[in-house]
Amino acid sequence: MTRGFKLMYGAGCVVDVITGLVLDFSVKSLYCQTCTSAKARLGADTPEFDSWFEGHFGECNVNYTGNPGGMEVAVAEDLWDRLMDRHGFRYTTILSDGDAKTFKRLTEMEVYGPDVKIEKEECVNHVAKRMKMALLKLATEGRSVVLCLVVRAMEN
Helix, strand or coil: CCCHHHCCEEEEEEECCCCCCEEEEEEEECCCHHHHHHHHHHCCCCHHHHHHHHHHHHHCCCCCCCCHHHHHHHHHHHHHHCHHHHHCCCCCEEEECCCHHHHHHHHHHCCCCCCCCCEEEECHHHHHHHHHHHHHHHHHCCCCCCCCCCCCCCCC
């Protein structure tokens, strides 16, 4: 529904790089339309709402509490926690938007032990967006801009 630190939903998926098939996904939500309607109708802090919520609890769409910025980390934790049970293999690379929190958390988890490291790849679209915004900022400040492009050779 929104982006940034006001988001209500967060989603992540695991995609096979060869086939392009989605192998797994996780969705986190801070919002439940049914709860919102019931709060408006019954009142948020009423015994009627509390009684109603006891019956709704198992069906509630809210499955994440905390800062919206931490949703990406929670989704990644879900995907990495259940990977061996569901698929019997390891994810070794995360394609990220540049947010260091998710990669840092996965590294701390040491899912495969201390000897196997998870690698981080930057999403080209996010890198380009950050570069564009930085260049626009420099241009609006009246500075000269020199563009340096670094290309990393892909390993076979």
